[in-house]
Amino acid sequence: MSDKTLTISHLSAGYKNREIIHGLSLPPLEAGTITAVIGPNGAGKTTLLRALGGLLPGRGEVLYGGRNLLLCKPAERAHLVTYMPQTLPQGVVLTVIEAVITALRAAPGNDVETEAALHAQADAALEHLGIGQLALSGIDELSGGQRQLVSLAQSIVRLPKILLLDEPTSALDPHHQLSVMGAVRDHVRSREAIAIIVLHDLNLALQWADNAMLLKDGILMAAGRPNEAVTANSLADAYGVAARVEHCSQGRPHILFDGLL
Numbered sequence: 001m002s003d004k005t006l007t008i009s010h011l012s013a014g015y016k017n018r019e020i021i022h023g024l025s026l027p028p029l030e031a032g033t034i035t036a037v038i039g040p041n042g043a044g045k046t047t048l049l050r051a052l053g054g055l056l057p058g059r060g061e062v063l064y065g066g067r068n069l070l071l072c073k074p075a076e077r078a079h080l081v082t083y084m085p086q087t088l089p090q091g092v093v094l095t096v097i098e099a100v101i102t103a104l105r106a107a108p109g110n111d112v113e114t115e116a117a118l119h120a121q122a123d124a125a126l127e128h129l130g131i132g133q134l135a136l137s138g139i140d141e142l143s144g145g146q147r148q149l150v151s152l153a154q155s156i157v158r159l160p161k162i163l164l165l166d167e168p169t170s171a172l173d174p175h176h177q178l179s180v181m182g183a184v185r186d187h188v189r190s191r192e193a194i195a196i197i198v199l200h201d202l203n204l205a206l207q208w209a210d211n212a213m214l215l216k217d218g219i220l221m222a223a224g225r226p227n228e229a230v231t232a233n234s235l236a237d238a239y240g241v242a243a244r245v246e247h248c249s250q251g252r253p254h255i256l257f258d259g260l261l
């Protein structure tokens with residue numbers, strides 16, 4: 001198995017006195033791929049990402065490069081993994097470019113030596129996401145979607161091997177949804193990295209993800225290629241909805257929701 005594969009085995013995680021993720025095991029996630037985490041509200045998606053990012057204690061194994069990430073020192077993990085939270089912090093008084101430079105500076109082992117080089121790298125990350133024009137705006141003056149894009153820039157600029165994104169497109173218009181998913185795909189392919197992305201938009205998951213895992217009550221209900229994991233039956237079981245997977249005129253699968261079950 002490749003050194004750049006991520007393997008999650010028997011992972012359990014949760015909060016004080018309350019286990020949320022129960023012994024989750026998945027087929028290995030390959031370098032260069034995007035995995036969508038889907039499932040109803042309260043299923044444990046954020047809890048899973050936080051455990052993978054080292055923000056919550058977890059038991060089991062999360063193997064990458066011969067190491068169990070659950071046992072790594074924080075600095076070692078921070079070298080490999082970045083995590084974009086579902087809820088963005090409030091009250092940040094930095095400008096956009098300062099926030100991205102701060103993220104870059106905090107990256108352990110970053111070898112960018114001069115202020116000018118840091119600035120250039122941060123600028124490039126903003127341009128890549130199509131928000132270069134926001135560089136000098138204050139974070140607190142941004143719209144919800146703009147803040148989400150800046151938060152993503154902070155994650156990607158550190159060139160992580162494992163990119164954990166919790167609903168990164170939930171506030172974005174269609175143009176920015178596509179540019180974000182494209183930027184994530186570019187990142188994982190060019191850096192042989194792995195992205196694990198929580199998405200409620202199942203059509204985005206079908207279109208962009210290489211794998212999908214469907215969680216409910218902290219248990220894996222389905223995993224595999226998105227069109228294997230996302231079916232009328234699995235959506236009925238997980239969400240209690242009547243859904244159809246139709247194919248559009250270009251042959252791509254598309255989900256339609258008909259009602260509640």
Ligand SMILES: Nc1ncnc2c1ncn2[C@@H]1O[C@H](COP(=O)(O)OP(=O)(O)OP(=O)(O)O)[C@@H](O)[C@H]1O
Nearest residue numbers: 015018020039040041042043044045046047048086
């Ligand atoms: N800090 C916490 N302390 C205790 N329980 C928590 C905490 N955060 C979340 N939970 C519980 O863990 C369960 C899973 O929550 P989680 O945030 O992982 O769900 P989610 O799948 O991300 O949902 P959503 O789609 O609404 O974001 C929920 O029952 C929630 O009440």
Ligand SMILES: [Mg+2]
Nearest residue numbers: 045046047086
């Ligand atoms: Mg969540």
